[in-house]
Amino acid sequence: MSLTDKFGRPITDLRISVTDRCNYKCVYCRTGNDGALYSDLPFSEYLRMCRVLVSLDRERFARITRVPDGFDNVLSGIRAAREAGLWPVKVNCVLMRGFNEDQIAAFGKFAREEGVVVRFIEFMPLEEDRVWSPQVVVRLDEILQRMAEYMPLVEIPHALSETARRYRFEDGVGEIGIIAPVSHPFCGHCSRIRITSDGKIRTCLFSVWDHDLYGLMRRGASDEQLEQFIRDVVQRKEERHHIGEADFVPASRTMVHIGG
Numbered sequence: 001m002s003l004t005d006k007f008g009r010p011i012t013d014l015r016i017s018v019t020d021r022c023n024y025k026c027v028y029c030r031t032g033n034d035g036a037l038y039s040d041l042p043f044s045e046y047l048r049m050c051r052v053l054v055s056l057d058r059e060r061f062a063r064i065t066r067v068p069d070g071f072d073n074v075l076s077g078i079r080a081a082r083e084a085g086l087w088p089v090k091v092n093c094v095l096m097r098g099f100n101e102d103q104i105a106a107f108g109k110f111a112r113e114e115g116v117v118v119r120f121i122e123f124m125p126l127e128e129d130r131v132w133s134p135q136v137v138v139r140l141d142e143i144l145q146r147m148a149e150y151m152p153l154v155e156i157p158h159a160l161s162e163t164a165r166r167y168r169f170e171d172g173v174g175e176i177g178i179i180a181p182v183s184h185p186f187c188g189h190c191s192r193i194r195i196t197s198d199g200k201i202r203t204c205l206f207s208v209w210d211h212d213l214y215g216l217m218r219r220g221a222s223d224e225q226l227e228q229f230i231r232d233v234v235q236r237k238e239e240r241h242h243i244g245e246a247d248f249v250p251a252s253r254t255m256v257h258i259g260g
């Protein structure tokens, strides 16, 4: 079943969120105190959590995630993923000015020493506290300039629909990625739709509505009806996000309830 939206973009990627529960309360994502304890998370979910490393020092990690003593667990989780043969292990790092932009070179060093791909993400307005502003965003050009002070990078060609721009250090050791939806939007080649952990289709991270696939399945829809539903939904896919624009409307869900 090939899918193309009304802008001619082939929709070839489906991101499925298995849970919206998380052990952390990162300042760029969540508020409140609910969340699961480690023991009741399946290993795959623990590994997903391990992919989010926001700082390379314990104190700052605790300040950003609002969970004390989480740093070592995440580090051991990343190493466990690598030793389990997962490759490449991608470690996402959301950059926020005033929190961790001074650690960009340290993350480059971490990527080289740990043999993981560190992917820097420009902060997007998908957080619960609505603290986003353009001034807090650390943009791609600044990330490249700061990393080049540590060691020059060489860009790796990538598919237009890929969200991350990829770079290798000039000596060939280590790779980083930069996901820059704010300063270098990639909506023109977007190939994604998502299914949330409660069974709703989202055609864009910044959608202001959901489409209830789970409900349709619960009501006994046939495969043909489900296929037609998905095709109709894809025709309603947004052209692009409007971050930082006057007509920007916050998404109907925050990142923790979308899944990424």
Ligand code: SF4
Binding pocket: 181, 186, 187, 190, 191, 192, 203, 204, 205, 206, 238, 239, 240, 241
């Ligand atoms: S913001 Fe929406 S349209 Fe743009 S790349 Fe992300 S999901 Fe695709």
